[in-house]
Amino acid sequence: MEEHSALDLLGALAQETRLRMVRYLVHCGEAGAPAGEIAREVEASSSRAAFHLAALERAGAVTSMRRSRQIVYRADLEGLGALISFLLNDCCDGHPDILACCAPRR
Amino acid sequence: MEEHSALDLLGALAQETRLRMVRYLVHCGEAGAPAGEIAREVEASSSRAAFHLAALERAGAVTSMRRSRQIVYRADLEGLGALISFLLNDCCDGHPDILACCAPRR
DNA sequence: TCCATATCTCAATATCTCTTGAAATGTTGA
DNA sequence: TCAACATTTCAAGAGATATTGAGATATGGA
Numbered sequence: 001m002e003e004h005s006a007l008d009l010l011g012a013l014a015q016e017t018r019l020r021m022v023r024y025l026v027h028c029g030e031a032g033a034p035a036g037e038i039a040r041e042v043e044a045s046s047s048r049a050a051f052h053l054a055a056l057e058r059a060g061a062v063t064s065m066r067r068s069r070q071i072v073y074r075a076d077l078e079g080l081g082a083l084i085s086f087l088l089n090d091c092c093d094g095h096p097d098i099l100a101c102c103a104p105r106r
Numbered sequence: 107m108e109e110h111s112a113l114d115l116l117g118a119l120a121q122e123t124r125l126r127m128v129r130y131l132v133h134c135g136e137a138g139a140p141a142g143e144i145a146r147e148v149e150a151s152s153s154r155a156a157f158h159l160a161a162l163e164r165a166g167a168v169t170s171m172r173r174s175r176q177i178v179y180r181a182d183l184e185g186l187g188a189l190i191s192f193l194l195n196d197c198c199d200g201h202p203d204i205l206a207c208c209a210p211r212r
Numbered sequence: 213t214c215c216a217t218a219t220c221t222c223a224a225t226a227t228c229t230c231t232t233g234a235a236a237t238g239t240t241g242a
Numbered sequence: 243t244c245a246a247c248a249t250t251t252c253a254a255g256a257g258a259t260a261t262t263g264a265g266a267t268a269t270g271g272a
Contacts, residue, residue, distance in 0.1 A: 010120035
């Protein structure tokens, strides 16, 4: 992952509403969730939700796909994984102290 | 790590000059580097460097310590590790596809 | 004490980002 | 074809963030 992509993705996640959206979508898994449900989950108006979902999609944190009347969003695990790998390996140089934190929790 | 700390750290890293500073400091290791050297490395004026270094320190990405006339900065591996762990475990729920990316490169 | 060095702080400005509400778009079922 | 629904787009305003250059602060050596 290139630096500018990592910067876009970091910027996308560095916002409360958007971070919550991503967490929710990761939790929803393969099924994803339609925009309206996401908006309700994070307590945002439809236009605010659309604004933030568009930012997440542009940055590569989520993907979208129309399903009849709704637009279903899913977490982009490839993109998110690439960012974490960038932070871990490129940015932090695979430092052992930091790698240690990646062990499955507890 | 709490959500608001993660947001602060993500925001701190989501900026080209600051991301480069962190990468350089990780590379410098225990020895760290004085502000002037960091400024030269990222091609920033002293006031611009001070502004960004202060932001990184506030967010917990670097630490600082005066050494005679200079102020030496170091990457805060604990803070950076906590962020990566947050992304991996809290935010992405330790998803196997994402955990896979944490194996030492290649 | 005085000077040079290293860094930080401040104010002004420019730019980006977020929120809001209204209006537009696209989809489905009657 | 029309009405209801789901979502996006747009413009305006408020607020946050980044850059610049000048000046302030702190340290060490002559």
